[in-house]
Amino acid sequence: MKNETLLPDLTNVVTALRQQQVIAYPTEAVFGLGCDPDSESAVQALLKLKQRPWQKGLILVAEHYAQLTDYIDDSALDNAARERMFACWPGPVTWVVPARPTTPRWLTGQYASLAVRVSAFEPVRRLCLAFGKPLVSTSANLIGLPPARTAGEVREQLGAVFPVLDEAVEGRCNPSEIRDALSGELIRQG
Incomplete structure (x- = not known):
């Protein structure tokens, strides 16, 4: 697929991702901050911007399950x-799955697992498909401020030239539910 066939905003944010920049994009409930999960410098820039400790770990959002298999230990999952x-994917449920031993600590934090989601939301799916892999996903807001729900709110918090996929969020009220993949246990209510 040639970049000329992509929407201009999509082309711009994919270019920014390939240049190891942090971008903002609409998700199911709020705008997310994202970057290339394989770029330690991009992840560090995202963590610095959010003032988020690396130990907390991050979420990866993907267009399909195969985009996640380089990061999670699929063999640790039983059929159940x-x-x-x-049964929940694609959709707004994030699952905490054992990580591969090779998955970078800048993604897993202090854990041996990784939070992952296969989104059903079309802008996220288009972005991950155009980029060719999953994205780091965390809410687009500075510490102490509410998560941005519009591209305008992203620019108010992060600056007028911050790379943003300027589309509407899906409209859900709450961030994604988070569950443990091995036990099914609820970690965060959605």
């Missing part, structure tokens, strides 16, 4: 765990 996950 896979059935739980796939």
